[in-house]
Amino acid sequence: MFSQFFQDALFAAIAAIGFAAISNPPKRAYLYCAIIAAIGHSTRFLLMSTPAFHLHIVLATTIASFIIGILAVLFSPLAKTPAETCLFPSLLPMIPGMYAYRAFGGLAMCIYNGGENDFSHYFYLFANNGLTCLFILLGMTIGATIPIFIFKKISFQATR
Helix, strand or coil, rough: HHHHHHHHHHHHHHHHHHHHHHHHCCCHHHHHHHHHHHHHHHHHHHHHHHHCCCCCHHHHHHHHHHHHHHHHHHHHHHHCCCCHHHHHHHHHCCCCCCHHHHHHHHHHHHHHCHHHHHHHHHHHHHHHHHHHHHHHHHHHHHHHHHHHHHHHHHHHHHHH
């Protein structure tokens, strides 16, 4: 379990650095993006896989996004960048790509198959994966923006 936790944190940190490089932040922000992503993504991993919590991916992602938002606001004065500079690259490793892929695969199979039983099965796959993807994205958005509004003074302090 510990090695899976460490791998999850490491790969989330690497992905966050890659996503941060796309938006060209100051070099001092890369370390903070990596740390925030590692903590946030491994928090989601623990909330989903630990028998004590065993939360659904939507709720676990919302809680992890809230933690990412808090850390981004708290680290932004240290990085001397706006909180969003560390927030967005740290959130991107949690994008539910497999759910979106499966949703569109189910939609394509709905269109392709003509039988009623096959259509019902693939429409179920489309709806289940599509709604899960939608609610994960909604939870990420809400969870990450609440700390910016709660700690408004700190989050806008770095831009002055």
